[in-house]
Amino acid sequence: MTLKRTPLFSAHQRAGGKLIEFGGWEMPVQYSTITDEHLCVRRAAGIFDISHMGEVIVRGPAAEAFLNATLTNDIRKLTIGLGQYTLMCHEHGGVIDDLYAYRLGEQEYLLIINASRIEPDVAWLQERLAAFPQHADVTLANLSDHTAAVAIQGPKTPGLLDQLFPAASTGGTHVAKPSELKKNQIAQFIFDGQPVCVARTGYSGEDGFEVITPATLIEAVWDKALNLGHQFCLQPCGLGARDTLRTEVCYPLYGHELDENTTPIEAGVGFFVALDKGEFVGRTVLAHEKANGTKKKLVAFKMTDKAPPPRPHYAIWAGGTAVGEVVSGTQSPSLNNGIGMGYVPPQVAEIGGKIEIEIRGRRFAAEIVKKPIYKKAA
Amino acid sequence: MSTNVPADLKYAKSHEWLRVAGDVATVGITDHAQHELTDVVFVELPAVGRKVKAGEACAVVESVKTASDIYAPVSGEIIEVNKPVSDDPSLVNTAPFAGGWFFKLKLANTTEVGALLTPEAYKAQIGS
Numbered sequence: 001m002t003l004k005r006t007p008l009f010s011a012h013q014r015a016g017g018k019l020i021e022f023g024g025w026e027m028p029v030q031y032s033t034i035t036d037e038h039l040c041v042r043r044a045a046g047i048f049d050i051s052h053m054g055e056v057i058v059r060g061p062a063a064e065a066f067l068n069a070t071l072t073n074d075i076r077k078l079t080i081g082l083g084q085y086t087l088m089c090h091e092h093g094g095v096i097d098d099l100y101a102y103r104l105g106e107q108e109y110l111l112i113i114n115a116s117r118i119e120p121d122v123a124w125l126q127e128r129l130a131a132f133p134q135h136a137d138v139t140l141a142n143l144s145d146h147t148a149a150v151a152i153q154g155p156k157t158p159g160l161l162d163q164l165f166p167a168a169s170t171g172g173t174h175v176a177k178p179s180e181l182k183k184n185q186i187a188q189f190i191f192d193g194q195p196v197c198v199a200r201t202g203y204s205g206e207d208g209f210e211v212i213t214p215a216t217l218i219e220a221v222w223d224k225a226l227n228l229g230h231q232f233c234l235q236p237c238g239l240g241a242r243d244t245l246r247t248e249v250c251y252p253l254y255g256h257e258l259d260e261n262t263t264p265i266e267a268g269v270g271f272f273v274a275l276d277k278g279e280f281v282g283r284t285v286l287a288h289e290k291a292n293g294t295k296k297k298l299v300a301f302k303m304t305d306k307a308p309p310p311r312p313h314y315a316i317w318a319g320g321t322a323v324g325e326v327v328s329g330t331q332s333p334s335l336n337n338g339i340g341m342g343y344v345p346p347q348v349a350e351i352g353g354k355i356e357i358e359i360r361g362r363r364f365a366a367e368i369v370k371k372p373i374y375k376k377a378a
Numbered sequence: 379m380s381t382n383v384p385a386d387l388k389y390a391k392s393h394e395w396l397r398v399a400g401d402v403a404t405v406g407i408t409d410h411a412q413h414e415l416t417d418v419v420f421v422e423l424p425a426v427g428r429k430v431k432a433g434e435a436c437a438v439v440e441s442v443k444t445a446s447d448i449y450a451p452v453s454g455e456i457i458e459v460n461k462p463v464s465d466d467p468s469l470v471n472t473a474p475f476a477g478g479w480f481f482k483l484k485l486a487n488t489t490e491v492g493a494l495l496t497p498e499a500y501k502a503q504i505g506s
Contacts, residue, residue, distance in 0.1 A: 029443065030416065030443075033416040033417045033442075034416065034417055034441075034442040034443060035416075035417045035442055036417075038442075240442065240443050244442060307420075308420045308422060308438070308440050308445065309419060309420060309440055309442070309445075311444075311445065330442055330443075331417075331419040331420070331440070331442050333417075333442065360422075360438070
C-alpha cells in the first residue's frame with residue numbers, strides 16, 4: 001500500500017523530519033528529539049502537522065438534530081463559533097471515533113475526525129443519515145482530501161498567532177485577534193486573501209491553537225509560522241512528542257484508549273456523554289453502564305521504582321494475577337518517569353492502588369494515580 | 379549529518395562497536411545508532427557471568443519511542459557491565475564510544491573478531 005502524504009511532506013523533509021508510517025500516512029515522528037520537542041511545547045511553542053486528520057462538514061436545517069442523534073455530547077450547547085469534544089458510538093456503546101465538533105454557522109458544523117477513522121466514520125455518518133427521518137434537510141461533505149491543518153501549541157503561542165493572523169476575525173467568534181479566542185472557540189481569519197479557521201484547542205495539555213486551511217494554503221501558513229516563530233522559540237514537532245504530551249495529560253488516542261469494543265464510560269470520558277439530551281446512538285448501553293458500572297476501567301499509572309518505560313500491550317498485574325493491559329505508555333519527558341494508562345477491572349481501579357507492569361518477563365512496581373498524570377504548576 | 383566512526387574499533391551490522399584488548403572486548407552502540415534512537419532513557423544490561431553467542435540479544439536500550447535489542451557482536455562470557463550507564467542512560471547519547479559502553483566480554487574465539495566490519499565497511503553501510 002502506498003502511504004499517503006500531507007501537503008507539508010516536503011516541508012518536513014526540509015526541516016529534517018524523520019518520517020514514519022502512521023495509520024496509512026507518512027508522517028514526521030520527530031525533527032530533533034522527542035524529549036526536546038516535548039519540553040519545547042511545555043515551555044514555549046511547537047507546531048505539528050495534523051493534516052492527516054479528517055474534516056467533515058454537516059449542513060442544513062436538520063444538521064443539529066442529526067448530530068445530536070449521532071454523537072454523545074449535547075450539540076445544542078454550541079453557539080456559533082464554539083466547539084466541543086464528543087464521541088460517536090455503536091448501539092452497543094463501542095466507540096467508532098472521538099472527535100471535535102465545531103459550529104461554524106447557524107446551520108453548519110465542522111467535524112474533525114481521526115486520520116485512521118475517516119473511512120469508517122464517513123460510512124457510518126452516511127448510513128445513519130440515510131436512516132434519519134429528516135435526511136433531506138442535511139448534507140454531508142467529506143473535505144478531508146482538500147483540507148489541511150496544523151496545531152500550534154504551548155504557552156507562547158497566543159503572541160505568535162496574533163502576528164500570524166493580524167486582523168480581526170471575519171466569521172465564527174468575533175474577535176479582534178486570535179489571542180482573544182477562549183478555549184474551544186473557533187473563528188475565521190483571512191490569510192493570503194483566503195479564509196482559514198483558527199480554534200483555541202489542542203492535544204498537548206498546553207494552551208494552543210489549531211489552524212485549518214485549504215490544502216493549498218497550509219505550506220504558506222507553516223513557513224510563516226516558523227519564520228515568525230523564532231522569537232517565540234517555536235520548533236516543528238512530530239508525532240512522537242504529540243503522543244508523549246497527550247499521554248502525560250491522559251487524553252485518549254483512538255486505537256489505544258478507545259476502540260469499537262470500549263465505551264466512553266469505560267474510558268473515563270463519560271463527561272462528554274449527555275445522557276439527559278434525549279435519544280442518541282448508544283444511549284441505552286451507556287446509561288446502563290453509568291448507573292451499574294463497567295467491566296473494565298481506564299486507569300493512569302506511574303512506575304514507582306527504577307524500571308524500563310511501560311509500553312502498549314504489557315500486562316498489568318494486581319494481587320499476584322494478570323488483570324489487564326497497558327494501552328499507552330512511555331517515559332514522561334516532563335516527569336522523567338515511566339507513565340502510562342491501561343484497562344483493569346473496576347475493583348482494582350483505585351487511586352493509590354499498587355499494581356505491577358510486566359516488562360520482558362519481569363514485574364515492576366507501579367501506582368495508580370489521578371488523571372492527568374502531569375499537571376502544570378499553577 | 380556527520381557521524382563519528384572511530385578508526386580503532388570493529389563494528390557489527392546491527393550497530394554495536396567492539397574495542398579489543400587482548401582477549402577482552404568492550405561493547406557499546408555506535409554514534410549512528412544513538413543518533414537514530416535519540417533520547418536513551420533506559421539501559422538493561424546482561425548478568426555478569428552469562429555466556430553469550432555472537433548475534434545473541436543480551437541487552438536492551440530504550441528510547442522514549444521504543445525498545446531495541448543489543449546483540450553480542452562475538453561469543454564470550456560477560457565479565458563486567460557499565461553500572462554508570464544504567465544509572466545515567468543519557469551517556470549512550472553523549473559518549474557512545476566512551477562512558478556509554480555497555481559490557482565487557484572475554485572472547486571465546488578471537489577469530490570471530492575478524493568477521494566484523496572495518497570502520498570503512500561500517501561507514502559504507504550507514505552511508506556516512
